[in-house]
Amino acid sequence: xxxxxxxxxxxxxxxxxxxxxxxxxxxxxQQQQSQIQSSQIHHQVQNSHFDPTSHDDFLxxxxxxxxxxxxxxxxxxxxxxxxxxxxxxxxLSDDTAPLNPDxxxxxxxxxxxxANLASKLRNHQISGSAKSAAAAAAMMLQQQLLMSRxxxxxxxxxxxxxxxxxGSADDNVDGSSSFKSxxxxxxxxxxxxxxxxxxxxxxxxxxxxxxxxHFHHSQGGPVQGQNYGSPAAAMNQAPASGSAGSAPAxxxxxxxxxxxxxxxxxxxxxxxxxxxxxxxxxxxQELVPNANKTDKASMLDEIIDYVKFLQxxxxxxxxxxxxxxxxxxxxxxxxxxxxxxxxxxxxxxxxGAQRNQTASSNDTLMVTEHxxxxxxxxxxxxxxxxxxxxxxxxxxxxxxxxxxxATCHSRNPTNRPVLQPNGGEGPSSPxxxxxxxxxxxxxxxxxxxxxxxxxxVSKT
Amino acid sequence: MNxxxxxxxxxxxxxxxxxxxxxxxxxxxxxxxxITSTTAYTPREIFRGxxxxxxxxxxxxxxxxxxRRAWSRAMLRKVRSHGRDGAQVRRMSFLAxxxxxxxxKKIKCVEEDVGCYxxxxxxxxxxxxxxxxxxxxxxxxxxxxKCLNTQVKVMRRIAEVFST
Numbered sequence: 001x002x003x004x005x006x007x008x009x010x011x012x013x014x015x016x017x018x019x020x021x022x023x024x025x026x027x028x029x030q031q032q033q034s035q036i037q038s039s040q041i042h043h044q045v046q047n048s049h050f051d052p053t054s055h056d057d058f059l060x061x062x063x064x065x066x067x068x069x070x071x072x073x074x075x076x077x078x079x080x081x082x083x084x085x086x087x088x089x090x091x092l093s094d095d096t097a098p099l100n101p102d103x104x105x106x107x108x109x110x111x112x113x114x115a116n117l118a119s120k121l122r123n124h125q126i127s128g129s130a131k132s133a134a135a136a137a138a139m140m141l142q143q144q145l146l147m148s149r150x151x152x153x154x155x156x157x158x159x160x161x162x163x164x165x166x167g168s169a170d171d172n173v174d175g176s177s178s179f180k181s182x183x184x185x186x187x188x189x190x191x192x193x194x195x196x197x198x199x200x201x202x203x204x205x206x207x208x209x210x211x212x213x214h215f216h217h218s219q220g221g222p223v224q225g226q227n228y229g230s231p232a233a234a235m236n237q238a239p240a241s242g243s244a245g246s247a248p249a250x251x252x253x254x255x256x257x258x259x260x261x262x263x264x265x266x267x268x269x270x271x272x273x274x275x276x277x278x279x280x281x282x283x284x285q286e287l288v289p290n291a292n293k294t295d296k297a298s299m300l301d302e303i304i305d306y307v308k309f310l311q312x313x314x315x316x317x318x319x320x321x322x323x324x325x326x327x328x329x330x331x332x333x334x335x336x337x338x339x340x341x342x343x344x345x346x347x348x349x350x351x352g353a354q355r356n357q358t359a360s361s362n363d364t365l366m367v368t369e370h371x372x373x374x375x376x377x378x379x380x381x382x383x384x385x386x387x388x389x390x391x392x393x394x395x396x397x398x399x400x401x402x403x404x405x406a407t408c409h410s411r412n413p414t415n416r417p418v419l420q421p422n423g424g425e426g427p428s429s430p431x432x433x434x435x436x437x438x439x440x441x442x443x444x445x446x447x448x449x450x451x452x453x454x455x456x457v458s459k460t
Numbered sequence: 461m462n463x464x465x466x467x468x469x470x471x472x473x474x475x476x477x478x479x480x481x482x483x484x485x486x487x488x489x490x491x492x493x494x495i496t497s498t499t500a501y502t503p504r505e506i507f508r509g510x511x512x513x514x515x516x517x518x519x520x521x522x523x524x525x526x527x528r529r530a531w532s533r534a535m536l537r538k539v540r541s542h543g544r545d546g547a548q549v550r551r552m553s554f555l556a557x558x559x560x561x562x563x564x565k566k567i568k569c570v571e572e573d574v575g576c577y578x579x580x581x582x583x584x585x586x587x588x589x590x591x592x593x594x595x596x597x598x599x600x601x602x603x604x605x606k607c608l609n610t611q612v613k614v615m616r617r618i619a620e621v622f623s624t
Contacts, residue, residue: 273595280598287605300578303601307585310608317615318513366501 368392475524476610482520483614490516515539521611531600534588 281299285291288306293299368390395403490512519539525532575594582597583589586604589597 276595277598280595280602284598284602284605287602297575297578300575300582303605304578304581304585307582307601307605307608310605310612311585313612314517314608314615315510315514317612317619318517319510320619 475607476614478524479521479607479610480614480618482523483517484618486516486520487513487618517611517615521607525603525607529600529603530592530596531587531589531604538587 281296284303285299288303291299291302293302371386490509494509518535522532522535522539527533579594579597582601583592586597586601589600592600
């Protein structure tokens with residue numbers, strides 16, 4: 001008979017939130033109809049028109065007859081074994097029949113306890129570690145109870161706020177627990193025993209120790225979910241399965257963790273990793289100009305382009321500082337029309353080959369310049385002839401700059417040799433001319449402005 | 461030419477100042493070398509000169525950072541090994557890098573959801589990026605971009621100073 005009492009306690013506790021209203025009902029009805037209702041219950045139980053829709057009546061009457069006469073219960077179904085606690089409502093009704101009359105009193109004043117117990121259990125599991133799973137499971141349980149039991153209207157109103165508070169993860173925990181009694185820890189053992197008995201009666205002795213192990217208020221949200229799953233599965237008739245097996249019912253009861261609240265260590269690690277990467281991307285966005293891209297791929301493209309650009313700037317600047325501008329300018333001039341990228345970045349591999357072609361022409365240019373400068377010192381005519389022989393010409397600087405800015409996009413100024421006379425300065429003209437060439441070919445502005453600045457400075 | 465800038469007496473130990481000091485010293489050294497040797501206008505010489513200055517800039521940048529960052533360590537390692545063994549090491553390390561890159565590509569592409577290709581490109585750009593996962597790579601890239609910006613500013617200023 002012990003299991004029966006515990007089963008009764010189980011039912012009472014699980015149907016808990018209605019206890020308050022039911023107690024009211026009970027108080028109201030107790031004085032008047034105790035005997036009458038017991039007989040009514042007998043009728044109903046015997047008729048066993050116990051379908052899920054009539055749960056209201058059954059529950060009310062079951063709980064209202066708090067001290068039913070001892071003989072009434074035993075009369076009902078002596079044949080039914082109390083251990084066969086099946087999931088069918090029919091069986092439930094049958095199982096409640098052979099309840100020990102002694103336990104009715106226990107049931108009576110255990111209403112308060114079970115009410116408190118279940119509320120505390122729920123609170124505890126809310127405040128427990130795996131809030132989401134437990135809350136979800138508890139909510140699920142509540143909903144199933146709602147559906148299956150068809151609790152009375154007052155009970156419904158009392159029950160519905162519970163799932164709501166469970167649903168909103170942390171905020172309403174205090175609110176929900178505020179109107180529950182505070183002292184939780186003291187009832188752990190009783191609650192555990194409650195569930196042990198309940199589960200044990202349902203699933204046989206073999207699984208009970210398993211579930212007692214599981215039923216610890218430590219971590220293991222999914223385990224708690226399972227634990228909820230088994231009694232919920234036991235009590236559940238609405239999902240239309242009604243199967244007695246716990247294993248097939250459990251996966252169906254498990255609720256998928258909400259987004260951002262996964263408890264699986266892998267997903268948590270994944271989430272951390274993703275958050276870290278997002279942080280770094282934000283930091284990079286501030287560094288890189290023109291970083292208003294929302295897409296991760298385009299942001300990465302911008303970053304790559306910016307790094308390439310900065311590296312190119314370093315290369316160009318390191319070139320511009322070599323001894324004489326004459327040595328640098330041809331290289332710079334050749335680089336810039338191509339955007340500077342190919343020529344410079346190929347420096348590692350085949351830059352030598354490239355520069356051979358380009359620099360050789362500039363090499364000859366420099367030689368030509370020296371030659372012309374020498375000739376100019378001697379004889380202007382011969383200098384001009386020499387130039388014409390080479391296919392070059394002389395022109396004033398202003399014209400040269402005008403032409404260069406006009407044709408700044410010319411790719412390979414083979415007619416580069418614009419040697420300008422510089423108002424009498426002979427030997428200094430190479431640097432001048434080279435610099436103007438430099439400024440001309442850099443007129444695109446692809447490479448940095450510093451070189452242009454330097455040229456402008458030296459021109460003055 | 462006034463190569464020596466008037467560095468303030470107080471040792472402002474910012475990355476910028478450290479880099480400036482190191483770079484100017486290296487430039488001095490290079491100029492002295494060039495003065496002693498014949499000024500060669502052959503392309504090879506020109507290229508070598510440019511390479512020396514660029515390496516000097518990178519090394520002084522990495523030394524200013526020190527061993528704090530993976531990219532600076534990788535850059536110093538590369539320069540040292542490059543200088544030590546020359547072509548052979550370059551060839552071998554090139555192959556090794558190739559293999560490592562391929563291997564890394566296989567692994568990283570499996571893990572990455574978005575931006576796998578760009579991540580590999582970034583790894584080639586940032587020194588020492590081949591052996592990093594996405595998270596570290598992004599962090600190193602951010603620091604590397606900061607340092608490159610400093611480098612460019614300083615070098616630009618030096619070029620201005622030299623050209624006046």
